[in-house]
Amino acid sequence: MTSIKNLYDVAVIGGGPVSSQVAYKLAGMGYHAIVLEKKEKLTGPVCCTGIVSRECIGTFSIPDSVIHRWVNSARLFSPIAKSLHVWRDAPQAAILNRPAFNAFWANRAQSAGVEYRIASEVRSIKQSKKTALVDVVHRGEHLTVQARVVVLATGFGSWLVDGLGLKGAGDFVMGAQAEVETNNIDEVEVYFGSKIAPSFFAWLVPTVKGKALVGLLSRRNPPAYLRSLLARLVAEGKIISGDIPFTYGGVPLRPLPKTYGDRMLVVGTTAGQVKPLTGGGIYFGLLCADIAANTLNRCLSIDDLSADKLASYQRSWKRRLGRELRTGYWARRVFEKLGDRRLDHLFGLMESSGLIDELRQAEELSFDWHADVVSRIFNHRLLIKVFRSMKLPFHLEERLRKGLKT
Numbered sequence: 001m002t003s004i005k006n007l008y009d010v011a012v013i014g015g016g017p018v019s020s021q022v023a024y025k026l027a028g029m030g031y032h033a034i035v036l037e038k039k040e041k042l043t044g045p046v047c048c049t050g051i052v053s054r055e056c057i058g059t060f061s062i063p064d065s066v067i068h069r070w071v072n073s074a075r076l077f078s079p080i081a082k083s084l085h086v087w088r089d090a091p092q093a094a095i096l097n098r099p100a101f102n103a104f105w106a107n108r109a110q111s112a113g114v115e116y117r118i119a120s121e122v123r124s125i126k127q128s129k130k131t132a133l134v135d136v137v138h139r140g141e142h143l144t145v146q147a148r149v150v151v152l153a154t155g156f157g158s159w160l161v162d163g164l165g166l167k168g169a170g171d172f173v174m175g176a177q178a179e180v181e182t183n184n185i186d187e188v189e190v191y192f193g194s195k196i197a198p199s200f201f202a203w204l205v206p207t208v209k210g211k212a213l214v215g216l217l218s219r220r221n222p223p224a225y226l227r228s229l230l231a232r233l234v235a236e237g238k239i240i241s242g243d244i245p246f247t248y249g250g251v252p253l254r255p256l257p258k259t260y261g262d263r264m265l266v267v268g269t270t271a272g273q274v275k276p277l278t279g280g281g282i283y284f285g286l287l288c289a290d291i292a293a294n295t296l297n298r299c300l301s302i303d304d305l306s307a308d309k310l311a312s313y314q315r316s317w318k319r320r321l322g323r324e325l326r327t328g329y330w331a332r333r334v335f336e337k338l339g340d341r342r343l344d345h346l347f348g349l350m351e352s353s354g355l356i357d358e359l360r361q362a363e364e365l366s367f368d369w370h371a372d373v374v375s376r377i378f379n380h381r382l383l384i385k386v387f388r389s390m391k392l393p394f395h396l397e398e399r400l401r402k403g404l405k406t
């Protein structure tokens, strides 16, 4: 076992965008940070569609060089027979080139002084009174990295969370995605239905000329549903071939109950800082990365990295995102109970009642912030009848009433 001599201020586990953001911010505050990534390179394929809002692009100054394209409209297909066209004049979202974005974010952190170690899988973390000891396997060799504090940003399904005695997120969906060649598809398409993506949705997202990402998130068997969606899209003449390799991933639907401990914070998808209605985790993860860096700055400067002191991180990110995550989760549970027929009916009502136009023009319709729009949908005089007909369990109705109205 080799020990890396330095004592780092911060060891960040994982080389994704959230890790790079935390490390970059801390380096800018004068701290010595190391990022440990298990993959052999930072530019490999990522199971992610890379859609983020214009707000995210602006807030984090994400450069054009990592953006495939901007999007201002989408066509939504109901399970049986309806479709809705949603659009706005100005672009609402951008599709990132995910591997390029990861690499850019890591290069930026490296230029600010962060050290990166690739091919370095963290196996365990032990906190002591004075430091945290990180056990790393680098190409068969065991190394120990010492840091004053550890940030865990290892993405979905990290068993390190259990090793640290933190309970997992508890609810999640799995996904699969493939890059396909298209026949001039120029608009994002989203497909709903129990035969397409049970409990979630599927998508066709054009990226660069002649290419698109087709994927889905689901509670059951994503590869089987993706194979069947690809065959359907080939038959419809939208894509050229359905015989392509898939990438796989997962998305937590609820945050970890506890995202801090002695000499440790958990950030990004590992912490469950993901929009439950869409599975988008980049923007919320980056926002929480900044909150984590600010908390760490305060705690490192007074050299108090106890769980008690670091607890303020969880209070801060909950203040920013708590209502969104709670509302999104309970709205998702209702969505899952709708069933294909009711969902089809809702599509029709949204069109005929003019709600879709109302929402299109509503200030609160946002790509990222769903609580207000969910509230408007659940309180709409026509749609409320549909939700009542569902005879939702009392606790769910109660939570919706409270969660959605506050």
Ligand SMILES: Cc1cc2nc3c(=O)[nH]c(=O)nc-3n(C[C@H](O)[C@H](O)[C@H](O)COP(=O)(O)OP(=O)(O)OC[C@H]3O[C@@H](n4cnc5c(N)ncnc54)[C@H](O)[C@@H]3O)c2cc1C
Pocket (backbone or CB within 6 Å): 013, 014, 015, 016, 017, 018, 019, 036, 037, 038, 039, 047, 048, 049, 050, 051, 052, 120, 121, 122, 123, 153, 154, 155, 156, 158, 160, 174, 175, 176, 177, 215, 216, 217, 248, 249, 250, 251, 267, 268, 269, 270, 274, 279, 280, 281, 282, 283, 285
């Ligand atoms: C099918 C699918 C589509 C998605 N589409 C979107 C989308 O369009 N928009 C959006 O905002 N979000 C999307 N997401 C979610 C998004 O991909 C994640 O929220 C985002 O990548 C989170 O970033 P992160 O840095 O927290 O984790 P990640 O990007 O997952 O990075 C974690 C890193 O940690 C490394 N790692 C893991 N364990 C260890 C270890 N023990 N030691 C060292 N390194 C380790 C991993 O190799 C990885 O590089 C999608 C997810 C899926 C599954």
